[in-house]
Amino acid sequence: MLFDLLDISANGKYAKVVINDTSLVFPTLLTLTSTKENDINWLLGDSGKTLSINLPPSSLTQEVSNKKTTIQFVANILMHEPLQVSFVLNNLQKTTALIADRLKIVPPENALVMLQPNINPEILDAVTKTITKYKIRHVGITNFTPLLNTPRKALEFILRLRQLLPLDTLLYLFSPVPHTVVPILSYCGVDAFNSGYVWLATKSGLYLTAAGALPLTQLSEKICSCKICADLPISDLQKALLENNAAGLDEHNMLIYQAKVREVRYALKQKDLRSYVEQNLFDTFTATALRLLDSSWTDMLISRTATWLSTPIYHLTPLSYYRPAVQAFQRRVRERFDILPYKKIVVIFPCSARKPYSFSKSHRKFLEVINSLPKDKQAYIQQLILTSPLGVIPRELELVYPAAHYDIPVTGLWSEEEKAIAVQQLTSVLLKARKQKPIVIAHVSDEYLTLCQEAEQKLKTTFVYTAAGSKPTAFQALANLKKTLLAKIADSPPHQYNKDLEFVRALSDYQFGLGIGEKLFPEPVTLKQKPNQNIFLFKGKNRIGVIHHRTGQLMLTVPMGMALAKQKKYYLKLHGEELKGSTIFAVGVFEADPEIRPSDGVVILNEKDELLGVGVASLSGSDMVSMSSGRAAKVKTKVKSLTKAHSG
Amino acid sequence: MERPVGMFSPQIYQIRKTALISRKAFAADKFIASWIEKERLLTGIGNALVVILNSPGCQWGLGSEGGCSMCGYSNETSEGITAENLVAQFTQALQANAGKKFQSVKIFNAGSFLDEKEIPRTAQEVIFRHISEIPFVQEIVIESRPEFVTASALKRLTTILQPEQILEVGIGLESSSDQIRIHNINKGFLFADFQKAVAIALAQKVRVKTYLLLKPPFLTEKEAIADAIQSAIDAIKAGSRSISINPVNIQTGTLVSVLWKAGLYRSPWFWSLKTVIQTLWKRIAEENLTASVDRIVSDPSGAGTQKGIHNCRLCNRTASKLVKEYSLQQDPAILNELHCSCHSLWKELLEQEEATRDFSLHFFERSINQN
């Protein structure tokens, strides 16, 4: 079995899998078919090629049919939730012996094991150990429907499985589920869905739409114009249904179900399944599950969510505040951003609709004020931008995903939730400068001002307000800002300011950890950028690096990699002496920094800690280690000579 | 007799133990219920007096093996019931139905009438003496596990009855498959034990009625249908001329009820019962067994409710009526009068359940029950 993970978005995987020369893309569908001999089989795959799967055995007898399907059930584990834990564990030992026996005939890459929802840690541990031990790659789930009423349990079960099983284990949900929960369940880590819901809905007289299911008898006009609906008047569809001969309705319903799965695949290809899930808040299961995911499974979600994307984020629901990308950004700002010791003034600006902020009209005005100050005094100023829901964005990080990609309706109305997030983030960032006690100038008005006042109270300090009662862009406000700034820095001695160096160091810290910027860039650098192009780093006349303008990511070079490797940050370790090809496969990775997230820059080391090259991660650090197939990283630059590159 | 113990026995025992703590107290001298019902007799349609005794209860059910996975009869039993209590209960039941005409007496005691630990020998005999004195009663039906069906126990009772009175022992075979009876049901006896009991009964001119369970836990509806049909054929071949098909009715304090609460069990559909009955008659004809069968009945308890056999909101009532009608008339074509749009959903659910082994698919019946 060849497993090629093409893209990942939280636990959602877009993968190409080749089994016995047939190639399928996941997520996909499972469909029940009957052959001429009235033999019932499962077909895996929803577009063209399919693979056959036999029917699961009874969990009591474990008797399997000896039909020759490509993927074969080897067991159906008796682990139904109401059963006694000791009984289940006991019985599992017998089943495990049986599995071991059957795997002498069925190769593990063709073997499928069926599970029942159960969140008992001991049981999950034992079951997943058996699956991993025997390298079984296909895991089925049945008896799942009661969990549609208990999203917490549903998440607990699927996410624990996704935590305990390697990422290249495929999860098949045999229980039929409505198409509306396909996006969220895919986001949780389900790889294949039973299209059986199509027929259950059809036989229940339900007409599926993208958003749900409507009773066919209630329809008075056509909603869809797929080839079935186009040909059949609505009254005929209804009649066919009443006569128990659901001609056409099943086909229409199937198209809707299929579309859902294909849209999920598309979203995964865009590496942003999250946005698609938010667009699919059609039922309480999805809404509850998403809320619970964001609050209880944050770390797991973040670790499998790309750090660097260029796609816009649309704010659709309050649930958008807690997207993993947003939480990860806030976390990195709290943990990896520091207000430099010589900063005497912190200026808080309101956000703008246009991103990056510097390109907006308002911020151009703000920056004009800053730039008009004496060059040798500008070093004293730290700019912060107050926004929802990211909270606080240091000027240096305004290009970074998702700071420059967030699109929130600017209504001037902040919800209590948004306010709380922003205040919390602002206070924790200002606390970083508690030693140097900077003067905080809040050049804000309206809601932003209220937020600053809340932060003021929390911090037990006083801010200077330079735009109160007017618009921050108003001439008077800007003049006031300039006057205040000048007054505050008047007595300070001149201070050398390398704006570009501060910028790349802050960015490096954000990417790799607090203090890393100084290690990567011990000497001054300059930045050069033309509109809508990448930003280049220069040391004197030499180009030494690039920042991707669409994502805001600083790309690693070999010299940066060497410095990073010394810090044991964002590294992965491989067996072998040199890099072959441009792909690092997970099977070769035996150690990796658990901080690594997909799309992060990484340094590639050998067993002796020598730098082999730099690249971009496709997976989280821990997935690289646990997976036995698929791509772990892409190599960007290889080191030519090993001796030069010793990092130890 | 060695009792084969099923895999769920320890858990069933636990569930039972907990349920018995809240067992309702019944007065020792009071029978639990009695009524007259229309009945398919050997000679045609007639009336039966049904008496449910308050007894110490099934010793298998109350024992350390926990009893059967669907049986909650032990909830309606009491400790310390004496022979005198039982006789008093029976005579009171007779008095309560005095003046009514019935040709059959059916005694249920939540266990085995022939087990002397449950119904002491003297009580068995006195009750039978009473019955032998009731005019017009031609049939007496009692229930027993096969291990208590012995020649001496039967002889003792048949000698009390009038020569024209027929004794029928109901045996809860549930399924003719040892695997299903032992593990899915935890019945604690083998098909061979049943066959032996039938032979003993027949030798004593005692008839046997076989109770079959429709849809033991952990079987798909399709498997359950096939199993009930096969079991009936096997029971008939063993010499049982009466068959009673009992669709599971969820009773508290049972493994089935625990599974049901977790969404992992659905009582069977009327469509399934219809399939069982109609296919069964076809098979009987095919296998030339018609002459070996007196009656195939079904008197589902809880019919039409969520706990008992049910279809959909629209057709439950009709279905119950038709099953009753069929049982009296013994004409399987009566069941063809059942029409409902839920039939095609049932068929689809059967397929899906078979292919997924998902016992929770009744979730998808919500929409048809809402409209």
Ligand code: SF4
């Ligand atoms: S079904 Fe019969 S044998 Fe089983 S426990 Fe109940 S009364 Fe006893």
Ligand SMILES: [Zn+2]
């Ligand atoms: Zn259509």
Ligand SMILES: [Zn+2]
């Ligand atoms: Zn119906």
